[in-house]
Amino acid sequence: MLLPLEPNRRRSLSDPLSAVLQPPQNETPADRVRRLDAEFEAKRVSDSIDEMLKSEKKEKRMKPEVKILLLGQSESGKSTTLKQFQLMHAPAAFRADRLAWRAVIYLNLVRSIRRILDAISPDTDQDDDADPATTPTRRTAGMRVARFDQYRVALEPLRELEDRLIRMLSSPDEIEPVRVAPPKPDWNAYTTVNYHGTTAKNGRPSPVITIPRSRKPLPSPGGSSNSSSKSKNAEVSVHTTSNWKKAFSLGNRLRSTKGAHTNEIEGWWDDPSDPVHVVHACAQPMIALWKDPGVKQRLRELKLRIEESSGFFLDEISRITALRYFPTDQDVLKARLKTLGVVEHSFSIPDTDRKTIEWKVYDVGGARNQRAAWAPYFDDVNAIIFLAPISAFDQMLAEDPRANRLEDSFLLWKAVVSNRLLTNVSIVLFLNKIDLLQAKLNSGVRLRDHMPNYGDRPNDYENVTKYFYNKFGSVHQEFSANKERELRIHFTSVTDTRRTATIIKNVRDIIITANLKSLNLM
Ligand SMILES: Nc1nc2c(ncn2[C@@H]2O[C@H](COP(=O)(O)OP(=O)(O)OP(=O)(O)O)[C@@H](O)[C@H]2O)c(=O)[nH]1
Numbered sequence: 445m446l447l448p449l450e451p452n453r454r455r456s457l458s459d460p461l462s463a464v465l466q467p468p469q470n471e472t473p474a475d476r477v478r479r480l481d482a483e484f485e486a487k488r489v490s491d492s493i494d495e496m497l498k499s500e501k502k503e504k505r506m507k508p509e510v511k512i513l514l515l516g517q518s519e520s521g522k523s524t525t526l527k528q529f530q531l532m533h534a535p536a537a538f539r540a541d542r543l544a545w546r547a548v549i550y551l552n553l554v555r556s557i558r559r560i561l562d563a564i565s566p567d568t569d570q571d572d573d574a575d576p577a578t579t580p581t582r583r584t585a586g587m588r589v590a591r592f593d594q595y596r597v598a599l600e601p602l603r604e605l606e607d608r609l610i611r612m613l614s615s616p617d618e619i620e621p622v623r624v625a626p627p628k629p630d631w632n633a634y635t636t637v638n639y640h641g642t643t644a645k646n647g648r649p650s651p652v653i654t655i656p657r658s659r660k661p662l663p664s665p666g667g668s669s670n671s672s673s674k675s676k677n678a679e680v681s682v683h684t685t686s687n688w689k690k691a692f693s694l695g696n697r698l699r700s701t702k703g704a705h706t707n708e709i710e711g712w713w714d715d716p717s718d719p720v721h722v723v724h725a726c727a728q729p730m731i732a733l734w735k736d737p738g739v740k741q742r743l744r745e746l747k748l749r750i751e752e753s754s755g756f757f758l759d760e761i762s763r764i765t766a767l768r769y770f771p772t773d774q775d776v777l778k779a780r781l782k783t784l785g786v787v788e789h790s791f792s793i794p795d796t797d798r799k800t801i802e803w804k805v806y807d808v809g810g811a812r813n814q815r816a817a818w819a820p821y822f823d824d825v826n827a828i829i830f831l832a833p834i835s836a837f838d839q840m841l842a843e844d845p846r847a848n849r850l851e852d853s854f855l856l857w858k859a860v861v862s863n864r865l866l867t868n869v870s871i872v873l874f875l876n877k878i879d880l881l882q883a884k885l886n887s888g889v890r891l892r893d894h895m896p897n898y899g900d901r902p903n904d905y906e907n908v909t910k911y912f913y914n915k916f917g918s919v920h921q922e923f924s925a926n927k928e929r930e931l932r933i934h935f936t937s938v939t940d941t942r943r944t945a946t947i948i949k950n951v952r953d954i955i956i957t958a959n960l961k962s963l964n965l966m
């Protein structure tokens with residue numbers, strides 16, 4: 445039986461392709477059957493290839509890659525949230541790095557001590573180089589701390605240690621220092637800087653992180669200070685990529701067995717050059733300084749709440765300065781390293797159907813001069829976790845002492861929710877540092893003194909958190925580029941592992957659902 449000619453075969457003869465496909469003029473009925481059979485077979489093969497491609501595509505869509513961007517101002521808790529992701533989804537790697545964080549923890553501790561000495565120093569009254577984020581703008585006259593000179597002398601070795609830790613963390617084996625990061629920082633303010641010279645394959649800059657350096661060295665016994673550290677924004681950069689961790693990793697520090705007979709392990713505590721010996725030797729004066737009622741009184745007069753600051757370890761000096769101190773998970777979560785650039789971390793996470801999904805979490809630097817680096821990540825991100833540290837309502841930005849940190853968070857939030865590139869991106873808001881907020885309100889700090897709009901509402905946790913919830917929520921409602929977008933708001937303390945794990949799980953499910961919906965798979 446002759447197969448009928450398909451209507452769509454009749455093409456215009458002006459089309460050269462059609463002319464070629466036309467059956468020959470002198471085609472016999474037998475030739476025609478053969479030709480149509482061949483065409484039928486070709487179509488069958490082509491259809492089956494199409495089918496395979498379709499199912500491969502579907503399979504690919506079923507295990508999508510999810511990209512999450514962590515956004516928020518500096519010290520909002522982005523890197524801490526990332527650490528919680530690591531703790532949940534790559535615990536072995538997280539724990540393998542714990543020893544490396546020892547250097548950062550020592551540096552955080554030394555820096556806190558330095559801040560106290562700076563604050564209580566009788567020389568500080570004329571200081572125009574104090575930390576704007578933490579130093580009261582006007583010095584308050586008060587009692588001189590009686591033992592100040594003793595503390596200054598006893599804690600002098602910490603000055604050299606700080607420089608040494610910075611050098612160790614700054615990847616000394618990196619040979620080609622190249623500046624890649626932000627366009628406009630005061631480069632002269634960075635000391636001992638090594639930058640990774642590579643640029644990632646997508647043209648995005650290589651990640652680096654910085655350790656905030658105290659603005660001044662410890663006051664020297666003679667009262668003079670190192671002039672090189674007088675610059676305003678002195679910070680030290682350290683690569684996220686590798687070497688700062690290597691310098692302090694277990695592999696490097698546990699080098700050999702002491703002897704075939706004893707089988708005793710030689711650890712960092714046996715290395716006389718290890719920084720632990722300096723902090724260990726200074727432990728007693730550090731404890732005495734922190735416990736000194738005169739010091740506490742002076743800090744109160746200055747309204748300096750050191751215990752609320754990043755990388756706070758002053759309540760745990762004995763434990764942290766012990767010769768065989770090994771950081772706990774919680775120590776690592778509390779340790780502070782400032783991020784510069786954008787850092788990508790990948791996790792393979794099984795979803796509800798036990799399919800593995802590749803999650804890419806991007807942690808960005810939140811300081812103002814870092815924010816220009818965010819935009820290149822907006823075009824292919826699935827979700828944003830935005831962190832606003834609501835305890836910071838009485839603080840100023842480190843990079844701009846005139847800008848209230850919470851006002852800055854509101855502006856940043858508005859810019860993110862109204863950004864058109866992010867129209868179809870799920871957004872989750874973490875109102876973070878609620879533990880510090882609670883402590884601050886309990887200590888009598890009033891919100892309305894810093895945000896007059898708060899008015900006469902009660903200054904308690906419940907009312908204050910409700911106020912922030914509504915304020916951030918209404919900014920989203922008014923300015924969102926996507927009026928359909930459902931906003932999820934969580935009150936968080938991202939240093940709290942148990943609560944944060946529950947929230948992350950919840951956020952993960954929401955993001956997966958939204959992602960599948962956007963792919964029309966639900
Ligand atoms: N008490 C308390 N501390 C927190 C909380 N969240 C973060 N921190 C601490 O605040 C400090 C700053 O947090 P990071 O995660 O480094 O901040 P970041 O947003 O990554 O900052 P940049 O890298 O500068 O953009 C760290 O020492 C954290 O341990 C919180 O909810 N409560």
Ligand SMILES: [Mg+2]
Nearest residue numbers: 522523782783
């Ligand atoms: Mg960070």
